[in-house]
Amino acid sequence: MPLTFELQATCPDTGARAGLLHTDHGTVETPRFMPVGTVGSVKALAPRTLRELGTQILLGNTYHLALRPGRETLRALGGLHRFMAWDGPILTDSGGFQVFSLAGRRDVSEDGVTFRSHLTGDKLFFSPETVVDAQRDIGSDVMMVLDELTPATVDRAEARRANARTVRWAGRAFAHARATAPHYGHHQALFPIVQGAVYADVRRESAEALLDLDAEGYAIGGLSVGEAAPVMYDMVEVTNEVLPQSRPRYLMGVGTPQNLIENVARGVDLFDCVMPTRNARTGSLFTTAGLVNIKNARWAESAEAVDAGLDGYHSRTFSKAYLRHLTLAKEPLFMEIASAQNVGLYLWTMREMRAAILEGRFPAWRREWAGRLAEKA
């Protein structure tokens, strides 16, 4: 079945919206955060733990999965859902971000990108067509087109040039997706990516050009790469003025809980970010009481729950003193507890926003929480 988006409510005072995204692996209540399972697992969180935290859709990275375990293995084992034992929807990026940020020396031409694996040094080639093929092997419910990424500091002319290529590549990706079929019996949507750096006119051009594809959803890329937050919010706003109300909008790689709130207020439906799991690894926690550096001596004898404001097993069962101890002693369990807390907080934030939108009280919720979540606890 094609991916469909059912708009349930729109905030009368902001652009915030609540909806239902129907996929062959189930329905996603939006707005929603997608935990990132870079290399086939969300760091330290088993699929049942992800479910328990409220995960309805997660993200995989095509670049990482194509390197390890590799497309052939994924194909042989029936795709990523079966491989990682996750029966909900999966969205994959195109690998473009990793090619431009992680890989060794690269050579970009109109045809595609030649680069070296950051693991083996092997020479690899990604084109709009091969990344669709890779995502067919992965079997994600939502695939992304290959785009040309530009640094945050790019000038308008270069942003326009790169975006024009991104739009041409999107056309090729869509043609290739139409010419190929899924391997595993479920539908795979393809989202194009709006680029244009920090230039409102280029962003508008980009979004308008991509409308011709009549895609099942649209992504907004190239943000949260160093620009100031208000600039990001402006770019999202101008983009969403162009994108159709009837399609889901996914803002790639963003951000802090505050970023999520501000972008939901501007009409974004889907998010992903490595921040909750990456910060967990260094002991930086997002909690309903604000930001907590769990390594701080302040928590050494704290019997307080990790986050009494959340319902999750990990947040309620263990004390701050215990999590601090595990983190300092590098006991592996600290990663599970801290990741569950951070991912749990992100998912809680999204659920709270969704309920507020549906009940017509999003502006009040935003006033109460946007600042609180960003303060030091």
Added chain:
Amino acid sequence: MPLTFELQATCPDTGARAGLLHTDHGTVETPRFMPVGTVGSVKALAPRTLRELGTQILLGNTYHLALRPGRETLRALGGLHRFMAWDGPILTDSGGFQVFSLAGRRDVSEDGVTFRSHLTGDKLFFSPETVVDAQRDIGSDVMMVLDELTPATVDRAEARRANARTVRWAGRAFAHARATAPHYGHHQALFPIVQGAVYADVRRESAEALLDLDAEGYAIGGLSVGEAAPVMYDMVEVTNEVLPQSRPRYLMGVGTPQNLIENVARGVDLFDCVMPTRNARTGSLFTTAGLVNIKNARWAESAEAVDAGLDGYHSRTFSKAYLRHLTLAKEPLFMEIASAQNVGLYLWTMREMRAAILEGRFPAWRREWAGRLAEKA
């Protein structure tokens, strides 16, 4: 309530026994394996996961806990049960093993052991009395006396000298335990430790001397330190001929599944070993089909469950190919899955033996499984 041991069944053909060990934190069905929570957590396994795997009692290390988080913190937070959110029984060692194997330069006298922390280099002192005090702060249900450990290669005279000190230290520990009270309202038993290296006569002397303490249970120490397995089995056998049938017997730091089976056949009730979690870290799995090196290329495209012979979530949900991928990619989730498999296999082995003893078919079970569990899958 004092710790009591209820003997339920004894195998007519071997020394194997099934019993119930009643503690203030619940009843332990024996024979039983105790997962090791060295520094306040069993590597990568949350308390609810341990429960699910069938854990009824776990082990903590006094040396590690006294260093981190430290006795004061444990005391301030109400003891180890509350600190680690484990409401079942806990047994702690005395720290002797770590002092003799991990700590820096040490100085052993009749009074006790002076040594340097392996973490900070700080000078510390453990005596029969201070390790009881430390275990009072931890609040374990079963405490161990400080013993003097000897290398595997020790001669009979030295084994006898060290054992004589261990027996004197046990007397001091019992006197100190009688003179002090638990902090947290639940009873704390104290087990003396039979030593004597690989000398049957010294082992017998040791056990006989300790009988005078009329302890609630007895430990057998100083084995699995390099001697051949048949020598270990002989030492356990001669020791258990002396120890009373009415008290639980705990064999310290042993061993492989095969070692557990052979020692259960000789009348041991409780075991602990770091092997299941330590081997998990390197990808060495214990399964109902034998030993599996999950990193082996043989499993690269194996859709087989990690262990279809076990019922646990981790053993049944994930494929060998997936666990291999996580292990090679160093994804933190591999530790949870591999530890759950190995600890699960140990606990399964103990449950199987207990059922076989209760149903009078232990010798047949042992013939069927002892070899199988030790073979390469």
